[in-house]
Amino acid sequence: MKRLTFLLGAVVALAGVVAYMAPAFGQADGEADPIFGIKIPPGYRDWRLISVAHEAGNLNDLRAILGNDIAIKAYREGTLPFPDGTIIARIAWSYVPSEENNKVFGRAQSFVPGSPPDWYLQFMVKDSKKYAATGGWGFAQFNKDGKPADEAMLKTCFPCHVPAKDRDYVFTRYAP
Amino acid sequence: MKRLTFLLGAVVALAGVVAYMAPAFGQADGEADPIFGIKIPPGYRDWRLISVAHEAGNLNDLRAILGNDIAIKAYREGTLPFPDGTIIARIAWSYVPSEENNKVFGRAQSFVPGSPPDWYLQFMVKDSKKYAATGGWGFAQFNKDGKPADEAMLKTCFPCHVPAKDRDYVFTRYAP
Numbered sequence: 001m002k003r004l005t006f007l008l009g010a011v012v013a014l015a016g017v018v019a020y021m022a023p024a025f026g027q028a029d030g031e032a033d034p035i036f037g038i039k040i041p042p043g044y045r046d047w048r049l050i051s052v053a054h055e056a057g058n059l060n061d062l063r064a065i066l067g068n069d070i071a072i073k074a075y076r077e078g079t080l081p082f083p084d085g086t087i088i089a090r091i092a093w094s095y096v097p098s099e100e101n102n103k104v105f106g107r108a109q110s111f112v113p114g115s116p117p118d119w120y121l122q123f124m125v126k127d128s129k130k131y132a133a134t135g136g137w138g139f140a141q142f143n144k145d146g147k148p149a150d151e152a153m154l155k156t157c158f159p160c161h162v163p164a165k166d167r168d169y170v171f172t173r174y175a176p
Numbered sequence: 177m178k179r180l181t182f183l184l185g186a187v188v189a190l191a192g193v194v195a196y197m198a199p200a201f202g203q204a205d206g207e208a209d210p211i212f213g214i215k216i217p218p219g220y221r222d223w224r225l226i227s228v229a230h231e232a233g234n235l236n237d238l239r240a241i242l243g244n245d246i247a248i249k250a251y252r253e254g255t256l257p258f259p260d261g262t263i264i265a266r267i268a269w270s271y272v273p274s275e276e277n278n279k280v281f282g283r284a285q286s287f288v289p290g291s292p293p294d295w296y297l298q299f300m301v302k303d304s305k306k307y308a309a310t311g312g313w314g315f316a317q318f319n320k321d322g323k324p325a326d327e328a329m330l331k332t333c334f335p336c337h338v339p340a341k342d343r344d345y346v347f348t349r350y351a352p
Binding site for chain 2: 045046047048049051052053054055056057059062063064066091093095098100101103104105107108109110111112113116160163164171173175176
């Protein structure tokens, strides 16, 4: 019985680790987006940082913009247009005050990532042939359960990026 | 003369690239901090993301918190205390509205990294023996020219981190 308890404990502990390693949100083996056929790229959370931002208003998020190796190289070398194979990831978290930090600062000034919002993950994937009709970019958006945005929403991506045509339709600048 | 002009052009172009590759701020070959002996760790800008934050008030910055491989592994596995060799980097940029993004959104909502502030770079380095007197952590802060903070400022680091003792004196939580 003791051994069984130990084994059960080990299984529970292991399940805990596995659950941590594969969180419900951000899973990389999910559905492809319905227009551009993009899935969540495996390992995107290990990519290097391009920049950070805060969107107020309805979005009310804190966000990190990460890039795969091709993206980072292009950004650092100022290469435009971005080469095929570039992937830019945008992770957003809801924008929440940090009570524990504010206690230390002695006033309300600290805002940190909260829960993942509906617009949790976005990706821009460069393939100048495949996505020629949308500036060479495929767009994808996933919620925290890995579910892609629908066609209607994805159709709004490219028109919104057109004002950044001079920078190959990418808004985010590299933060040194 | 044509050849000289070409050569000069090439030299200027090359100088531009070199200037980009080795920006004045964030240089890794500078002075060590006067209490803990920490230099800016080479390659810190390539480290993976732990989290992001916005500090309002006097700091008024957007910040990214990055970790070396030991830090990221410890965060993801929930290891406390952090193992020796852990380095946590904090990069801050001044918090500025993005006029170009706001035009697209149709209202003032977008805040992005501006110029590097005086408190541009901070590092926490774990060495439980060397830094035993300050919870096992060495603290360092550098301005955009790579100049370390003075002793008086560095002495304020550890006392401020004491409220986070339960999390090994580290405020930042991992953002999934």
